[in-house]
Amino acid sequence: MSVMTEMMNCEDYKKALTADPGFEDDSGHAASCASCQDYRTELLALDVGLKAALEIDVPEFTMPELPDLDTDNVISMTHRRSFSKPTWFALAASVLLAAVFGVRMMDTGESYGTLESQVLAHLDHERGSLQVTSTPVSDSRLERVVPESVATLNHEAGLITYAQSCTINGKSVPHLVIQGERGPITILLMPDEDVAKASSFEGANTQGIILPVGGGSIAIIGEREERLERVKQNVLDSVTWDT
Amino acid sequence: MNTSNATGDRRLRFDRLVAVFYMDMFRYAAWLCRDRSIAEEVVQEALLRAWKSLDALRDDAAAKQWLLTIVRRENARYFERRRLETVDIDNLTASQSAMLAEAPNEELDDLREAIYGLEDDYREPLVLQVLMGYSTNEIAELMGLKQGAVLTRLHRARLKLKEKVADEVHS
Numbered sequence: 001m002s003v004m005t006e007m008m009n010c011e012d013y014k015k016a017l018t019a020d021p022g023f024e025d026d027s028g029h030a031a032s033c034a035s036c037q038d039y040r041t042e043l044l045a046l047d048v049g050l051k052a053a054l055e056i057d058v059p060e061f062t063m064p065e066l067p068d069l070d071t072d073n074v075i076s077m078t079h080r081r082s083f084s085k086p087t088w089f090a091l092a093a094s095v096l097l098a099a100v101f102g103v104r105m106m107d108t109g110e111s112y113g114t115l116e117s118q119v120l121a122h123l124d125h126e127r128g129s130l131q132v133t134s135t136p137v138s139d140s141r142l143e144r145v146v147p148e149s150v151a152t153l154n155h156e157a158g159l160i161t162y163a164q165s166c167t168i169n170g171k172s173v174p175h176l177v178i179q180g181e182r183g184p185i186t187i188l189l190m191p192d193e194d195v196a197k198a199s200s201f202e203g204a205n206t207q208g209i210i211l212p213v214g215g216g217s218i219a220i221i222g223e224r225e226e227r228l229e230r231v232k233q234n235v236l237d238s239v240t241w242d243t
Numbered sequence: 244m245n246t247s248n249a250t251g252d253r254r255l256r257f258d259r260l261v262a263v264f265y266m267d268m269f270r271y272a273a274w275l276c277r278d279r280s281i282a283e284e285v286v287q288e289a290l291l292r293a294w295k296s297l298d299a300l301r302d303d304a305a306a307k308q309w310l311l312t313i314v315r316r317e318n319a320r321y322f323e324r325r326r327l328e329t330v331d332i333d334n335l336t337a338s339q340s341a342m343l344a345e346a347p348n349e350e351l352d353d354l355r356e357a358i359y360g361l362e363d364d365y366r367e368p369l370v371l372q373v374l375m376g377y378s379t380n381e382i383a384e385l386m387g388l389k390q391g392a393v394l395t396r397l398h399r400a401r402l403k404l405k406e407k408v409a410d411e412v413h414s
Contacts, residue, residue, distance in 0.1 A: 019398040020372070020379055046405065047373055054374040057272055058266045064287045066254075066294045136299070139312055140387035159299060169323040204323060 012122060014039050069106050115210060116201040118168055119219045122175075123186055123203070129162045129177050130184040137163045146174040151189055169193060178231075182223040185231060191216035257297055260306045261290065267307065267375060268314050275318045276372045277359055289317040311375070340343045351359060357407035365400035368393050 008027035013036050016023045021043045030036045123130075137160055145163040151174070161184070162177035174189045186208075195217045200209045208221035209228055222228050266290060273282035292313050300309050343356055358366060371377040371385065379397070383390045 016394075018401045019394040043401065046401065046408070048371045050358065050369070050404070051353065053351050053358055054270065054274065054370060056270060056279075056355075058269045059283060061261075061265050063258075063261070063285075064290050066257075066291070132343070138384070140384055143387040222311050225391060 009061065010036055017043055021051055036118070045158065078110070097157065115169060115217075115219075116199060119188060120203045120206070122166060122188075123206070123221060126164070126175070127165070129175065129186065130166065131177075132179070134154060134181060136160055146176070146189065151191070160162065180222050180226050180231065182226040185220060185222040185228075187227060188219040188221075189216075190219065193217045252295060256303070257294055260303065260310070261293075262377060264307055264310050264358060270308055271311055271316055272314050273342060274358070274366060274374075275315065275363075276321070277342055278339045281321065285314060285321050288321070289314045292315045304384060307375070308381065308385060311371075315385070351412045354404070354408065357411075358402050360407075361400055361403060364404065365396050368396050368402045372397060 008025065008029045010029075010033060013025060013029050013033070016025075017036075017040055021040070025031075030040060057115060142160060142163050145165050159179045160176055161179055162175070164175045166173050166175040166188075168188060168190060171190070171192050173193075176187045176189070177184045179185070192215075194215050195210055195212045198209060198211050200207065202208070202224075203221070205224055206221050206226060207224055207226070208219060209232060210217050210219045211232065219229055220228055222231070265286075269282055270284050272285040272289070273279055276282055276285060289310070293310055300306060318325075340386075343352070343359055358369070362370070368379075368382045368386065371382045372379070377385070379390050379393045382388075383393045386393065
């Protein structure tokens, strides 16, 4: 811990010590202050007691049944909203929207009005995210980008190499990149983008799918040769819904 | 290397890591959720997750932090699924009480109860520092906080515990 040692006084010293009894006092303040020495002794004794109190008995170890493995890039997502049955109106509206989106996609393939085209446009804008790398994003960054109130990610199961909060369709969206078999794969978690059914789309050298997940959706975009079905299945298998 | 050898090596590596860190995993989980039974479930789930993603751990020197991070996430996931209420220290279940019923002497008992009663935000960094031997930097990394925030929480946690201990002595 670094503290400005030249400014050290009793208050600073005790505060630093209370936060970390292992704090090293480079200023020499404690050596000349009996009160601070007593305080240090008191805190060290407290920590000895704390450690003993925290060392609760541990039950006998039982190894769970470990499955055979075939999972890479698994993402576990817990949705923050309850899964409710759609009303007829919402269902009809969703189907209508999906139909409009589908027609527009077939018609122009370039319209930025559809969710698919917005996703592609965003990827085009953020090409830097598509790096082939073995360096994962830090846990702290991942937790900032995907707070537990939005989703829970199984970061350990796959190599997440990019995490950024982005805006799609005016809404904040966690933008992640994992390493696939053919290159980087983009995953956009869109908890507020309700889609009626799964759709697929293609970019210049990419292919993508948007999957309805509860009241939101997930977009997965990879290289043309990437087996997105496999990634898709891993994602869907790992979704745990609130009931 | 053939497939069965690779699988065997993988399992060997996993067993070795678990043998070293199981106690830390359980204690961390127990102090996070304050319930021995839930901690056992959380650790079992964490072990499964760790097994599936072992290949993501490139350096075994980082295994402790990696495993504790998995425990932390599994604990959060557990509570998110079940939406458990905040623990009321005056109205504990048997499994929760078991956390407090083991201390070999009264002084330790009081201290354990005081830790148990700390808010989650204060208890967790304290457990990581005192029990796991983590630096404030490492705690900040694991909890996704700035180091200053960790120092503040640790400072407040110890002040609260000192007050509790002093109250017990006076009473």
